[in-house]
Each structure stands twice: as C-alpha cells, then as structure tokens.
Amino acid sequence: MMQGRPLGLSAETLVEIWEQGAGWHPIDQALLVLRYACVDLPGEDLSEWSIGRRDRRLLEIRRQTFGDRIEGYVECPACRHGLEFELSCDALLAQDPSQARVTGSVEYEGRGWEVRVPNSRDLSAVAEAGDLAAARDTLFERCVRCGAEPAPVLGRWPESLRSRLDVELVALDPLAEILIGLTCQACSHAWQTLFDIATYLWSEIRARSRRLLQEIDLLARTYGWTEQEILRMSERRRGLYVQMALS
Numbered sequence: 001m002m003q004g005r006p007l008g009l010s011a012e013t014l015v016e017i018w019e020q021g022a023g024w025h026p027i028d029q030a031l032l033v034l035r036y037a038c039v040d041l042p043g044e045d046l047s048e049w050s051i052g053r054r055d056r057r058l059l060e061i062r063r064q065t066f067g068d069r070i071e072g073y074v075e076c077p078a079c080r081h082g083l084e085f086e087l088s089c090d091a092l093l094a095q096d097p098s099q100a101r102v103t104g105s106v107e108y109e110g111r112g113w114e115v116r117v118p119n120s121r122d123l124s125a126v127a128e129a130g131d132l133a134a135a136r137d138t139l140f141e142r143c144v145r146c147g148a149e150p151a152p153v154l155g156r157w158p159e160s161l162r163s164r165l166d167v168e169l170v171a172l173d174p175l176a177e178i179l180i181g182l183t184c185q186a187c188s189h190a191w192q193t194l195f196d197i198a199t200y201l202w203s204e205i206r207a208r209s210r211r212l213l214q215e216i217d218l219l220a221r222t223y224g225w226t227e228q229e230i231l232r233m234s235e236r237r238r239g240l241y242v243q244m245a246l247s
C-alpha cells in the first residue's frame, strides 16, 4: 500500500509535524504542513497564499505521501445511513485551472467592486466570528473594496451583490471550496458536502504518526533499534520487521 514516495513527507517528518501541531487550530496545522513541504520556498509568506493555492499544494502533498485515492465516510443528512465515497487527488487538481489571479471585480449598480481571494490570515479572522453570517461579513469586510472609496456599510449590502461576490470568489479560486455531490443509496436523498483537504490530511498525519510510534515501540523492544533507525527504514522494510516481531 504505502511505498516510499520520494517527494512525499518522510516518516520522520510526519511524526515531527504531528508532535508540533497536535492541538493547534486546523488553519495553523495546514500552515505547518505547508512549511515542511515548501522548504524550497524560503521567505515566502505561506499565510498569504490563497486558500485554493494552499489546498492545491496540500492535495499534492497528500498524493505524494499517502497516494492518490481518498476514501471518505459521511452520514446521509436525511436518514443517517452511512455512505462511503472516493475521491482522486489528481481529479481534484485537474478541476483547477490555476489561473493564479488573486483579485477579480464585479460591476454592481454602476460601481466597481474589487474582490480578493481569502488567505489563511483571513480564515483565522473568520474563525473568531460567532456564526456563519458573521463569518461571511468578516470575510467581505477584509476582502472587498469598492473603488477608491470605502465600501458602504456592510449591513446594507444587498443579498444579490453578496451572491455575485461569492460567485466571483469561486471562479477565482475554485479549489478553496471542494464540494462533492452525493446520493444516499438507502433513501435516494441527494446533497453536496464540503471536502476539506486540510483537516482530512491532518487526521491522516495523526493516524500515521500514532501507528509509527506503535511500530517504534514494538521494534525497539524486540530488536533494540533506536527511534531514528526505525523511522528511517522504508515503509516496506519496517512493515516486514513488524510482521516478524509479531509472529
């Protein structure tokens, strides 16, 4: 299953990332993973990457580290029946045109509204908002400008303008919000669910780190090797020793 992929995160790095980021907010955990994966971009402020750009890179890291196929599980919101689904990192990456435009504009009632794609700093600000509506307001406040003048009082923005700004944001940064269409096999209810690569990847890093530590515990007790020696083995070799130690 898991083969040593040269470009993915190594076993040592996975454990290091998990140890540092355990208990952090998911936005910061995603930035931590990026920092480890983007050592070739020193000085780059990763928190200023758009969320789509961040997620594109996280999908690449996921594919290189754990493989292309993502298996998910959700419950049908109508009948609670469990549903498994599969995604491909490659297929998700192919949906993204990577235009690398970070701003767009919307004409509304004779005025030009400039909108910038949100980044991790914006998400952190939004995370402190009380509810969904407040979060959306915070995001617009940070990311929308109306010409040279400040935008009119946010509470008075018509819903039609807000939805046009939403549409423009999705067009600018399609990977920022990965929606997947699902149909329940039990009751035929169809709905869309949000797939968040950042939290998904973190749960995999956590699970893999725990398994690695269990393997280290077993192999160190059986063979007397050090943690570093065990972590630096290929997945295949370590797996075989684990089998032998257990038999």
Ligand SMILES: [Zn+2]
Binding pocket: 076, 077, 078, 079, 080, 081, 184, 185, 186, 187, 188, 189
């Ligand atoms: Zn159902």
